[in-house]
Amino acid sequence: MLDLKETRGEIDRVDKQIIELFEERMELCKEVAEYKLYTGKPVLDRKRELEKIAVLKSMASDEFYAHSIEELFEQIMSMSRKLQYKLLTEEGINNDIGFDIISKLPMENVKVVYQGIDGAYSQQAAMSYFGDNATYHNVLTFKQAMKEVRDGVADYAVLPFENSTAGIVTDVYDLLVEFENYIVDSFDVKISHCLSAVKGTTLETIKEVYSHPQALMQSSKFIDEYGWNKVNCANTAIAAQIISQEKDNTRACIASKNAAKLYGLEVLAEDVNQSSINTTKFIIVSRRKIARREANNICISFEMPHESGSLYTMLSHIIYNDLNMTRIESRPVPGKKWEYRFYVEFEGKSDQPGVVNALSGINAEALNMQILGNY
Structure with missing residues (x-):
């Protein structure tokens, strides 16, 4: 009969060797990062990674180990890329995501648009946020509101984003991708129908x-x-x-x-709504890429390759940088059958190193990533 204690001791010995070899490999990755910094080559070289994994799988003694080796090295290569993104950020590469940090939103004599007509909840929300500092006008659709902000007809749009009972307002999510406007604040309004x-x-x-x-x-x-x-x-x-x-x-x-x-x-x-705590989260949208100094939420959208593990790979950048994800939603991509766009919100500031690292990684490895706001 095998001695369990002895076997566990052998596992500990092998694990120690794995750690030593892993750290040696990561040190070599630092040299790769320095080369890419010097030459301007991208961190992700998917063709090279797939070729490398195919070679490693061929060394396995059976199919189970081949699959396990593929999964293991996908993770090792992912960690290597994260290290390289971090080093590049520290060297000043991709360390500015373009937001102007301000102490407070400009609110004097601003023009505010909302969807609906007099008596709409959006009007109530807009007036509770801006008060007498603004002039207000309404449009019939969320899309018209976004157009008016983009075209400078309005400084801000006030739009419903999510309800505590009914969930997200899907049209608004899709419009945030369609228009180059940004969420600059959010706030809650209790709804009583x-x-x-x-x-x-x-x-x-x-x-x-x-x-x-x-x-x-x-x-x-x-x-x-x-x-x-x-x-x-x-x-x-x-x-x-x-x-x-x-x-x-x-x-x-x-x-x-x-x-x-x-x-x-x-x-x-x-009070005919079934929830006594029925609340709608409204967002303030601006065409300016600005963020208040105390803002602590980042919202992004992205599509990704239709491959096994793609979503995990994207979200791992958030996990690796110790960021707390607070929301994830998916929406069908218009014109693409069975393909989806993901919306992710996590806590952080646009000038925070961990946020910059995560966004650099997602931007490099996803398709069509957009930063929708820091608020």
Whole structure:
């Protein structure tokens, strides 16, 4: 019978040798980094790595070991690249991601755009953030709001980003990639929905309920209890306006109490959203690539090669640099079947060395990486 203690001792001896050889290999990688620094060659040479792994796999004694060696050296090469990115950053290569660091956002006499009409939650959010320092105007779509910021018609756009009940606002995520605008701040607004309708309407006469898809989702338990049909609108306030104009007591809307008052509707039920802590996170978007000094969130988007382990490789740059990831979302890439774009948020500042290292690595190894904001 084998002596377990003796066998474990042999494993310890081999592990020590592995560590010594690993450190020796990493020291050689430093020389590679110096060469690349001098010649300007990129850190990632995927063709060379694949050729190298194929040779190493051919040395294995069976298929199991060949697969294990492939996985092992994928990780070793990934760690080697991370070391090289770190060394290049320390030498001043790729150590500026282009954000101007400012003490506070310019807010005097600014022009602010929001999606919707008078009475929209976005209007409420915009006015609570900017107060009397701004002039406000509205547009009908999120895309129009982003265009106005890009084209200089507005200094900022205030857009809903995520709801605690219904999740992300997918259109806004996609538009952040389409337009070269940046998130410069975020804040939470507590949302309290009401069921409103024209005078004479009762719960028994209602057949359809109008609202924005997010508001309908947030209130779905209440709506489904009565079996009412849901009708999507571009905005909760627009839904209130439609109900006010049509004067049909078979229709009602989900909107704020303020919108109901503004459009002369009666509130039939308050707090119809199923969560008592229903909250929407709004973002402030600017065309300027700026970040407040106290900003501590980075948001990026990227696509990646359709290969096994690609997502892990991207996220490993965040892990390796001791950064805390707070969000990950995926969205289909328009025009590409079964391909996805990932949105990742993690804690950090744009001038923090670990952030720069992580972004350098992801940018070099992903497809179409964009920094969406530091806020």
